Amino acid sequence: MPDRLVAIGGNAGAMGAASQAKRMQPDLDVVAFERGRRTSYAACGVPFFVGGEVASLDALVARTPAEHERRGIDVRVGHEVVGVDLDRGVVSVRAVDGGGASEEGFDKLVMGTGARPLRPPLPGVDLPFVHGVQTLDDAEELLAEAERSGSEDVVVVGGGYIGLEMAEAFTRWGARVTVVESSPQVLRALDADMAELVSRAMDGFDIVVRTNVEVTGIEPAKVTTTAGELPADLVVLGIGVTPNSELARDAGIELGARNAIVVDEQQRTSADGVWAAGDCCDSFHRVLGERVHIPLGTVTNRQARVAGIDIAGGDATFAGVIGTAVTRVCRTEIGRTGLTEAEAERAGFTCRSAVIESTTRASYYPDAEPITVKLVAETTSGHVLGGQIVGGAGSAKRIDTIATAVWNEMTAEEMVNLDLAYAPPFSPVWDPVQTAARRLL
Amino acid sequence: MPDRLVAIGGNAGAMGAASQAKRMQPDLDVVAFERGRRTSYAACGVPFFVGGEVASLDALVARTPAEHERRGIDVRVGHEVVGVDLDRGVVSVRAVDGGGASEEGFDKLVMGTGARPLRPPLPGVDLPFVHGVQTLDDAEELLAEAERSGSEDVVVVGGGYIGLEMAEAFTRWGARVTVVESSPQVLRALDADMAELVSRAMDGFDIVVRTNVEVTGIEPAKVTTTAGELPADLVVLGIGVTPNSELARDAGIELGARNAIVVDEQQRTSADGVWAAGDCCDSFHRVLGERVHIPLGTVTNRQARVAGIDIAGGDATFAGVIGTAVTRVCRTEIGRTGLTEAEAERAGFTCRSAVIESTTRASYYPDAEPITVKLVAETTSGHVLGGQIVGGAGSAKRIDTIATAVWNEMTAEEMVNLDLAYAPPFSPVWDPVQTAARRLL
Numbered sequence: 096m097p098d099r100l101v102a103i104g105g106n107a108g109a110m111g112a113a114s115q116a117k118r119m120q121p122d123l124d125v126v127a128f129e130r131g132r133r134t135s136y137a138a139c140g141v142p143f144f145v146g147g148e149v150a151s152l153d154a155l156v157a158r159t160p161a162e163h164e165r166r167g168i169d170v171r172v173g174h175e176v177v178g179v180d181l182d183r184g185v186v187s188v189r190a191v192d193g194g195g196a197s198e199e200g201f202d203k204l205v206m207g208t209g210a211r212p213l214r215p216p217l218p219g220v221d222l223p224f225v226h227g228v229q230t231l232d233d234a235e236e237l238l239a240e241a242e243r244s245g246s247e248d249v250v251v252v253g254g255g256y257i258g259l260e261m262a263e264a265f266t267r268w269g270a271r272v273t274v275v276e277s278s279p280q281v282l283r284a285l286d287a288d289m290a291e292l293v294s295r296a297m298d299g300f301d302i303v304v305r306t307n308v309e310v311t312g313i314e315p316a317k318v319t320t321t322a323g324e325l326p327a328d329l330v331v332l333g334i335g336v337t338p339n340s341e342l343a344r345d346a347g348i349e350l351g352a353r354n355a356i357v358v359d360e361q362q363r364t365s366a367d368g369v370w371a372a373g374d375c376c377d378s379f380h381r382v383l384g385e386r387v388h389i390p391l392g393t394v395t396n397r398q399a400r401v402a403g404i405d406i407a408g409g410d411a412t413f414a415g416v417i418g419t420a421v422t423r424v425c426r427t428e429i430g431r432t433g434l435t436e437a438e439a440e441r442a443g444f445t446c447r448s449a450v451i452e453s454t455t456r457a458s459y460y461p462d463a464e465p466i467t468v469k470l471v472a473e474t475t476s477g478h479v480l481g482g483q484i485v486g487g488a489g490s491a492k493r494i495d496t497i498a499t500a501v502w503n504e505m506t507a508e509e510m511v512n513l514d515l516a517y518a519p520p521f522s523p524v525w526d527p528v529q530t531a532a533r534r535l536l
Numbered sequence: 537m538p539d540r541l542v543a544i545g546g547n548a549g550a551m552g553a554a555s556q557a558k559r560m561q562p563d564l565d566v567v568a569f570e571r572g573r574r575t576s577y578a579a580c581g582v583p584f585f586v587g588g589e590v591a592s593l594d595a596l597v598a599r600t601p602a603e604h605e606r607r608g609i610d611v612r613v614g615h616e617v618v619g620v621d622l623d624r625g626v627v628s629v630r631a632v633d634g635g636g637a638s639e640e641g642f643d644k645l646v647m648g649t650g651a652r653p654l655r656p657p658l659p660g661v662d663l664p665f666v667h668g669v670q671t672l673d674d675a676e677e678l679l680a681e682a683e684r685s686g687s688e689d690v691v692v693v694g695g696g697y698i699g700l701e702m703a704e705a706f707t708r709w710g711a712r713v714t715v716v717e718s719s720p721q722v723l724r725a726l727d728a729d730m731a732e733l734v735s736r737a738m739d740g741f742d743i744v745v746r747t748n749v750e751v752t753g754i755e756p757a758k759v760t761t762t763a764g765e766l767p768a769d770l771v772v773l774g775i776g777v778t779p780n781s782e783l784a785r786d787a788g789i790e791l792g793a794r795n796a797i798v799v800d801e802q803q804r805t806s807a808d809g810v811w812a813a814g815d816c817c818d819s820f821h822r823v824l825g826e827r828v829h830i831p832l833g834t835v836t837n838r839q840a841r842v843a844g845i846d847i848a849g850g851d852a853t854f855a856g857v858i859g860t861a862v863t864r865v866c867r868t869e870i871g872r873t874g875l876t877e878a879e880a881e882r883a884g885f886t887c888r889s890a891v892i893e894s895t896t897r898a899s900y901y902p903d904a905e906p907i908t909v910k911l912v913a914e915t916t917s918g919h920v921l922g923g924q925i926v927g928g929a930g931s932a933k934r935i936d937t938i939a940t941a942v943w944n945e946m947t948a949e950e951m952v953n954l955d956l957a958y959a960p961p962f963s964p965v966w967d968p969v970q971t972a973a974r975r976l977l
Contacts, residue, residue, distance in 0.1 A: 107965075137898060140960045149960075154900040392965045393958045400952075400974075414953035421957035430957055457578060459595040492933065492963065495956045499940035502954055511841075512855035513943055515936045516862035516871055517834045519581045519590075522933065524548075524833045533841075 097122040100406060101186055101201035102168075103176045103342070105129025106136065107395045108207025108373025110163065112362070115403025116205075117167055123407065126169040126199065128176050128188055131232045134160050139392050141234040142257070145241075146264030152231050179204065179346035181366050203368050203406055206343055206356065207399070210336035210374035210390045215252075219313030225330040228261060237331070246270050246329040250318045252310050254281030258333025259293070259424045262302050265331075273303040273325055275310055275318070284420060285483050286435045288450065289469055292485040296427035336390050338375045351377050355388040360412045362402035370406060372398035379415035382433050382480055382501065383442055389416050418481075419498045421491045430494030433481025433501040436471045445474045449534035453527035455489035457519035466490040468531040470497070470507065477506035482531070489521075496528050507535040538563040541847060542627055542642035543609075544617045544783070546570025547577065548836045549814025550648025551604065553803070556844020557646075558608055564848065567610040567640065569617050569629055572673045575601050580833050582675040583698070586682075587705035593672050620645065620787035622807050644809050644847055647784055647797065648840070651777035651815035651831045656693075660754030666771040669702065678772070687711050687770040691759045693751050695722030699774025700734070700865045703743050706772075714744040714766055716751055716759070725861060726924050727876045729891065730910055733926040737868035777831050779816045793818050796829040801853045803843035811847060813839040820856035823874050823921055823942065824883055830857050859922075860939045862932045871935030874922025874942040877912045886915045890975035894968035896930035898960035907931040909972040911938070911948065918947035923972070930962075937969050948976040 100116060100123055102109035113125050127134075135158040143149045160170040171188070177196060178187035186204070189196040212227025214220050224244065226237045240246075249265040251258045254276035262272045274281065274297075280290040281297075281304060294304055308322045318327045338355040349365035351357040355377035362370045374390035378398065394416055404411035419432040439446045448471045456463040464487025471480045482497035484490050500510050510532035517524050525533070541557060541564055543550035554566050568575075576599035584590045601611040612629070618637060619628035627645070630637040653668025655661050665685065667678045681687075690706040692699045695717035703713045715722065715738075721731040722738075722745060735745055746763060753760045759768045779796040790806035792798040796818040803811045815831035819839065835857055845852035860873040880887045889912045897904040905928025912921045923938035925931050941951050951973035958965050966974070 137900070137960065137965065139958070139965075140898060140900060143901065143960055148902055149900055391958070393956065396965050397953065411949075412953075414950070415955075417955045419955040419957045421959045421962055423959065423961050428962075432955070432957070457581060459578070459581060459590055460584065461589055489930075489933070491959075492930070492957060493936070495934070495937040495967070495969075496940055498955055498957065499937055499944070503940070503944040503946070505944070508852075509855070512838065512853075514838075514856075514858045514860040514873070514939055515834065516860045516873070516933060516939065517580070517832070518862045518864065518932075519578065519584055520864050521862055521869075524578065524580075524837050526936070528936075 097124050098202040099124040099126070099200060100203045100205065101199060102127035102205050102207065103186070104207035104209060105131065105134035105170065105172060106207060106209060106373070107392065108209065108375065108399055109205050110135050110207065111396055111399025112205045112207065112370060112372050112402035112406060113168055114163070114166065115400055116406040119404065119407035119409055121167070125167070126171065127163070128174045129170065129172045130175040130191055131230055132172050133231050134158060134163060134170060134172065136231050137392070138229060138231065141228055141231065142260035142264040144234060145238055145261065146267040152235060155231060176342060179342055181346055181369070204370070205402055205406065206364070206369065206371040206375055207373045208339035208342060208375040210338045212332050213335050213337050214332060215334060217310060217312055222313055222315065224328060225313055225332065227332040228257065229336065241268065241329055244328045248326040249329045249331065250275060250325050250327040251331045251333050253332065253334035254304065255283065255333055255335060256420065256422045258331070259297070260422060261331045261333060263300065263425055266300055266302055273305060275308050275320055275325070276304065276306045277309045279306050281306065282429065284431055284435070285429070286437055286469065289467065289483045289485050292467060293424055293427055293429060296425045300425040302425070336374065338388065340375055343371065343375070352386050353388040357386070361405040362398050362413060363405065370402040372402045378413065381415040381417050387416070389418060391420060417498060417501050419494060421494055423491065426487070428484070428486055428488065428491035430484040430491040431482070432494050432498040433479070434471060435481060435483060439471050439480050444480060446471050446480060447474055447535065449531055451527065451531045451534050453523055453530050455487055456521060457523055460519045464488055464490065466527050468527045470531040470535050472507050472535050477508065478504050479507055479510060493526070493528050507532040511536065538565050539643040540565040540567070540641060541644045541646065542640060543568035543646050543648065544627070545648035545650060546572065546575035546611065546613060547648060547650060547814070548833065549650065549816065549840050550646050551576050552837055552840025553646045553648065553811060553813050553843035553847060554609060555604070555607065556841055557847040560845065560848035560850055562608070566608070567612065568604070569615045570611065570613045571616040571632055572671055573613050574672050575599060575604060575611060575613065577672050578833070579670060579672065582669055582672070583701035583705040585675060586679060586702065587708040593676060596672060617783060620783055622787055622810070645811070646843055646847065647805070647810065647812040647816060648814045649780035649783060649816040651779045653773045654776050654778050655773060656775060658751060658753055663754055663756065665769060666754055666773065668773040669698065670777065682709065682770055685769045689767040690770045690772065691716060691766050691768040692772045692774050694773065694775035695745065696724065696774055696776060697861065697863050699772070700738070701863060702772045702774060704741065704866055707741055707743055714746060716749050716761055716766070717745065717747045718750045720747050722747065723870070725872055725876070726870070727878055727910065730908065730924045730926050733908060734865055734868055734870060737866045741866040743866070777815065779829065781816055784812065784816070793827050794829040798827070802846040803839050803854060804846065811843040813843045819854065822856040822858050828857070830859060832861060858939060858942050860935060862935055864932065867928070869925070869927055869929065869932035871925040871932040872923070873935050873939040874920070875912060876922060876924060880912050880921050885921060887912050887921060888915055888976065890972055892968065892972045892975050894964055894971050896928055897962060898964055901960045905929055905931065907968050909968045911972040911976055913948050913976050918949065919945050920948055920951060934967070934969050948973040952977065
């Protein structure tokens with residue numbers, strides 16, 4: 096009999112791995128359990144659905160259950176795995192709409208249980224108009240709620256990527272939006288000086304940002320904070336996520352950073368025959384030299400590929416992360432990779448930084464937009480540890496050049512030497528990334 | 537007495553080096569001779585001036601003679617250096633508008649004499665309506681000629697970057713444009729399959745492209761070719777450039793590839809105390825492992841920086857080129873770096889390639905445009921030797937990621953692992969560059 100692979104989760108982590116394994120090993124018997132109704136979707140697209148830039152949630156689905164079935168994967172949507180017995184090689188499965196639990200045997204198991212929005216222990220946090228956003232089902236509920244209540248006042252708790260994207264989305268949707276952030280700045284993934292540029296852009300969109308303010312409770316129609324009350328008929332939680340790792344923990348599988356499942360370079364967990372991929376597991380940070388939990392779609396997809404290849408007996412290695420991320424808030428593009436200056440200092444690096452202002456195209460070319468680039472380098476080795484970009488259209492994806500440089504441990508001098516592309520519609524003759532490297536020297 | 541540096545040429549090569557040296561060594565006595573009227577301008581912007589996207593030639597000037605003077609550089613526009621006597625340490629200078637020659641002494645010399653459009657030995661090539669485009673003065677003449685004659689029929693000889701950019705510019709300007717290219721494809725810097733995508737885009741702009749056709753002569757109001765006559769009241773030469781290296785040669789300085797001045801990693805020529813930078817000199821191609829002549833603005837600026845630092849006694853190395861270039865023709869963005877498949881084969885590499893089609897943004901996101909990426913890798917080492925990109929808005933600058941990977945001798949497997957940036961407005965979850973790398977595996 097062929098091996099049987101059970102995938103826990105119907106999204107990029109587990110399904111990505113299962114699909115990769117099935118492609119390489121067509122006789123593999125694959126069954127996947129997904130609690131929700133959809134598979135293989137782009138949760139990152141949710142804010143753009145709420146903001147009206149994407150017309151339907153179905154557009155975010157890369158592969159439906161039926162499409163997976165056609166590729167030979169037995170997909171059971173509406174089914175939740177509630178227990179894993181490693182000794183017996185069985186999972187306990189329960190239909191979400193009721194009915195009893197059943198057991199399903201496996202030879203190999205891949206966990207892609209994802210993560211869920213953190214819910215702070217606040218009075219009122221479980222009121223029905225308080226929403227986290229992780230799955231498409233969450234998004235559907237959220238928008239239904241917003242339409243039902245005709246939300247005029249939206250409070251976003253937390254000024255991270257998702258918080259700010261949702262803030263902009265609800266502004267486009269027509270609501271008054273306030274972002275409440277307990278720390279002194281939004282986007283703590285950036286240094287304060289770079290985050291300040293984003294705050295200014297949000298001012299122009301009439302989004303109220305309240306930093307250094309803590310939410311103390313939620314009541315019908317309002318949010319109470321350390322700086323007074325805010326009217327609210329909808330509250331969005333954007334203070335981060337926590338891995339759905341309880342199933343793994345209860346099965347005796349090792350957890351690490353932030354309770355994420357610990358995996359090795361082949362995405363194997365501490366249990367034989369069990370892999371994990373995506374937001375439920377950790378990864379190795381190449382610059383920090385330690386394991387971290389970075390729940391991002393790119394990381395999930397790369398991990399899933401490696402897990403699937405390894406499951407099928409192939410050869411692949413997940414070479415780690417450096418914290419590259421990009422977003423757009425209020426027409427301002429934001430990219431980051433490696434370590435910020437604050438992160439580098441916290442990690443004990445002796446470093447220096449440079450910030451430059453330039454333009455996305457030759458300054459004389461139409462629609463040249465401002466771009467600010469910050470680079471951070473280790474003082475002794477000269478290695479570039481990270482970079483941040485904030486600017487107009489055409490800014491953010493330049494972070495990939497910095498990411499590739501950081502990945503290869505290039506110095507600022509080596510970055511100045513790089514043979515990057517120039518033509519007036521695309522760049523000044525020195526790309527802003529290289530102008531920042533020159534300033535570092 | 538302080539050292540005296542003479543700069544031959546008023547543009548990025550010589551002036552860039554002179555400015556860098558003067559910044560580092562303020563007591564350096566610097567005098568620069570420029571044959572034309574302008575200094576430090578972006579010649580790459582000329583097609584966009586002709587096409588009306590840039591309003592004035594002065595917008596292309598980064599630093600005027602007066603601005604250089606304020607920084608302590610003695611700039612003599614309208615003055616041409618006609619001889620270099622290395623033994624006596626003097627240059628012979630002649631005013632362009634007449635008058636006698638004079639001699640100027642130097643301790644150090646930097647040559648930035650640039651390049652000039654090739655003029656094929658054709659009957660009629662010296663007729664007044666036949667133009668090459670290199671300097672802003674050329675551009676001014678060209679546009680004056682076009683306006684005087686009310687050019688309706690423009691023939692561009694040569695389908696390289698400049699040829700195609702000028703073809704589009706004259707289409708925007710209102711002329712009927714035909715490009716005559718002697719080889720079977722336009723853009724020989726690309727493989728034929730990728731160049732074909734550009735040809736298709738040009739079709740949509742009503743630019744007639746005649747490949748495999750040679751120009752045999754030019755007569756008043758027409759161009760004769762191996763495929764018949766073409767009406768022409770303006771002819772633009774776009775078949776490449778040749779270094780202005782006669783001055784160096786006559787002084788006994790060594791020339792190399794395509795008669796470019798041979799320089800070392802500090803931009804020193806074969807003569808003591810003489811540096812060169814820009815289109816007049818050669819550079820080391822890191823992938824080919826040989827010296828080449830690649831006349832591009834980015835190369836010039838990087839070389840000028842190194843020359844200037846070395847002149848001032850500092851420490852810098854020009855680490856070479858990998859042939860990165862980018863342009864936009866008829867709304868289609870084009871990028872290339874490293875070696876094409878054809879170039880790799882000619883150079884004796886055993887290689888394989890992959891071509892993928894993807895989108896510039898998440899496929900469901902508004903204004904996602906098609907993008908085609910080709911990667912070429914060496915079979916044995918797996919090193920990525922080069923990449924090519926053709927696509928819609930947001931495509932071309934992704935070539936920088938490939939360039940940085942090629943620069944660092946990454947393999948396709950390593951590129952798949954790279955931590956690149958993703959958000960729906962910027963990329964599919966696998967950046968097209970990585971999708972191409974996956975296809976290579």
